[in-house]
Amino acid sequence: MDKTNTIISVRNLVKNYADFEAVKGISFDVYENEIFGLLGPNGAGKTTTLEIIETLRDKTSGEITVNGFSVDKDSNEIKRIIGVQLQAAGYYPNLNLVELMELFAGLYGVAIKPMEMLEKVNLQDKAKAKYKALSGGQKQRFSIATTLLNSPKIIFLDEPTTGLDPQARRNLWDLIVDIRNNGTTVVLTTHYMDEAEQLCDRVAFVESGKIIALDTPDNLIDQLLGRGFERKKEVKKANLEDVFINLTGQAWRED
């Protein structure tokens, strides 16, 4: 993997709302074909940063380019090469999944076969179901399918696994890794550290609108250990989640 190819560049990004500063001068790069994680507590500015890169929100100041396009001048070009999954987004009411896929194909101006897209996220059995009738994991998988319609270079996933049970989470991790292996860069936010450690090539910690650390999960852990950190208790080779997964099975499950 060539890690030197920058596909997203963020320089000194600032976003002020009427009464507070949400983002206070963030800079980072995302490399082509990596899974990049923005980590941090709720309200740290992760979603705001993501939405500015996605051209959904105006910035106060700073420079951002996505695949060489500036968010100020080429927002429409950017929209054509990215896929966006919003936190808690809904879909057009009263339509089934195939019809929603047809709608998004029209919105992106691409010709796709809805069933093939649904197969990619293992929802072919739910083709005639309404979005509202899906389980949490199925909803997220469907959301991700809508981000893949235009064969994007980059997809943005905002807390894709929040509220999912352990199986659904792991299914989604597999799906995200597959998408990356097919050549798409993935930028995601999460506040689950185990998820970031498993999934992300590099992570940035965001706290009160600033990046306080940015590196690979491995390096960040090594740096902490290098500063003499020790866990209070020696950790066992497995944890309770491993037990749960082992007992209930990890296969695709209609949760």
Add this chain to the structure above:
Amino acid sequence: MNKPYNHTKATLALAKASFRSITRSPSAVVFTLAFPLIFILVFGFLGGGGVKLDLAVSPASDLHNPVIIALEHIPVINLIKDKSTTDIQQRLEKGSIAGVIEVHQNKAEGPAFLADVKYTSAAMDKGNILKSILNNLMYTLNTKDLKPSVAELKESTVHGRTYRTIDFILPGQLGFSLLSTGVFGTAFVFFSLRQTLVIKRFFATPVKRSSIILGEGLARIGFALIGALFIILIGHFLFHFTLIHGVATVLNMLVLSTIGVIVFMGFGFVVSGIAKSESTIPPISNIITLPQFLLSGTFFSIENFPSWLQPISRALPLTYLNDAMRQVAFEGAGLWDVKQQILIMVIWGIGIYAVAVKVFKWE
């Protein structure tokens, strides 16, 4: 990738999605079709009879005489027999019958029969009609074999188009259907698309804002016109709603419907912009639709309203839509003949869209 983005395709994809969604939404179908059709059914069966007078026959009356036989043949009069004197008395006092008649043979000199008629002050209007019918009847019976000495009345009726209740009610219901589709439908859809972040997700695609509005508008106009066509056809084939020039009249009515629903959608955009929550949409929409529903000549001609109310009626856009519809359907007016009504609707449209642009919210 390098293919230019097609805005028309995006707009049509949205229109198709929206149309599918509308046809599956129970409230849209109820407001656009069910309510207007129920009103049309009710008024369609009620109307058409003209005036009917209930005339009781006293139990003491002779039933086999020329007077009663002639009365039985007058279509306006409905003879009520076999009622007791007290029952008749009560009905007279309530005014539910126009009068009571008692005919008996004259034992003395003079005419062969005597007819006693009692009217009631509780139904003077009907009583007066009854009085003139009876006078006319007596005159005809008494002069059967006589040549008139002064003047003879020659009566004839011009055969005009029958103006049925449906001819008044249907255009009003059509207007109501367009009003509720335009206002309620648009307000709810844009509010909920905004609340559930559907629009935000759209913004993450290359679609233009104008395509979203246009696509949504096309779907709603399409649905409203299908509804209008359905109402017109049911009215025409089931209740003899008058369509003077046939298909041409229907097309003219659909053009008026389009103008109407576009104007009313403007109100919907305004409501979706000013509503703070889903539950405030119905009251705000009702403030816009109910006065028009009642004051725009949907059920009653506005000429019957008190004079202080009429200027208000004449300020409402639905009044002009109803008026234009009736002229086109019954009087066979062309669109150019109702240009004044169209102009007033267009002025309303410009005004309301100017407000909509100010208050409409995307997120």
